[in-house]
Amino acid sequence: AQRVTQPEKLLSVFKGAPVELKCNYSYSGSPELFWYVQYSRQRLQLLLRHISRESIKGFTADLNKGETSFHLKKPFAQEEDSAMYYCALSGGYSTLTFGKGTMLLVSP
Amino acid sequence: GAVVSQHPSWVICKSGTSVKIECRSLDFQATTMFWYRQFPKQSLMLMATSNEGSKATYEQGVEKDKFLINHASLTLSTLTVTSAHPEDSSFYICSARDLTSGVASGTQYFGPGTRLTVL
Numbered sequence: 111a112q113r114v115t116q117p118e119k120l121l122s123v124f125k126g127a128p129v130e131l132k133c134n135y136s137y138s139g140s141p142e143l144f145w146y147v148q149y150s151r152q153r154l155q156l157l158l159r160h161i162s163r164e165s166i167k168g169f170t171a172d173l174n175k176g177e178t179s180f181h182l183k184k185p186f187a188q189e190e191d192s193a194m195y196y197c198a199l200s201g202g203y204s205t206l207t208f209g210k211g212t213m214l215l216v217s218p
Numbered sequence: 219g220a221v222v223s224q225h226p227s228w229v230i231c232k233s234g235t236s237v238k239i240e241c242r243s244l245d246f247q248a249t250t251m252f253w254y255r256q257f258p259k260q261s262l263m264l265m266a267t268s269n270e271g272s273k274a275t276y277e278q279g280v281e282k283d284k285f286l287i288n289h290a291s292l293t294l295s296t297l298t299v300t301s302a303h304p305e306d307s308s309f310y311i312c313s314a315r316d317l318t319s320g321v322a323s324g325t326q327y328f329g330p331g332t333r334l335t336v337l
Binding site: 146205207 | 326
């Protein structure tokens with residue numbers, strides 16, 4: 111069975127502080143990992159995927175197979191980063207398993 | 219690109235009636251669409267996977283006779299909540315996978331969701 115764990119329900123930081131949203135997964139094969147973001151009153155949208163190895167809006171995430179983690183990081187948080195962040199795993203049949211989500215609040 | 223729409227955005231109905239929700243991929247073709255349910259302050263729970271031209275695959279615990287899914291074309295999937303009851307009140311979200319993204323790709327594009335309230 112595949113499982114995604116986001117241990118923090120809420121992460122509150124000040125503007126300019128570094129941010130790390132944790133994500134751990136459980137899957138026996140080679141997973142595809144994603145971070146999705148949901149801003150207030152907006153739809154869920156793809157932030158980044160591990161295959162692309164890209165940086166979007168200053169966020170990066172590295173897949174660590176040894177630690178089965180895919181933590182999301184940003185060196186300097188901005189107020190507009192405040193949103194709900196979901197880590198998700200795809201196990202090969204294109205279905206996504208979501209974590210419970212972490213609410214990021216960035217204060218001025 | 220990769221826009222998914224849902225209609226209606228919200229609906230209120232009486233207990234016992236049926237409600238149809240449409241999910242459309244506007245600028246791409248989607249052989250596979252997904253239906254999720256989201257309760258307040260909770261994560262998305264996959265209900266079913268909808269494949270164009272074939273029967274939907276339902277997740278464990280989801281009643282297929284209750285939640286009828288039809289995927290008649292590469293751009294449209296519908297979810298019908300039959301004989302709705304107050305406990306069916308929820309936020310229903312669809313997503314679609316781009317046909318060109320490759321068989322193994324898990325990238326999904328999400329609709330804005332439909333708020334269903336059953337009185």
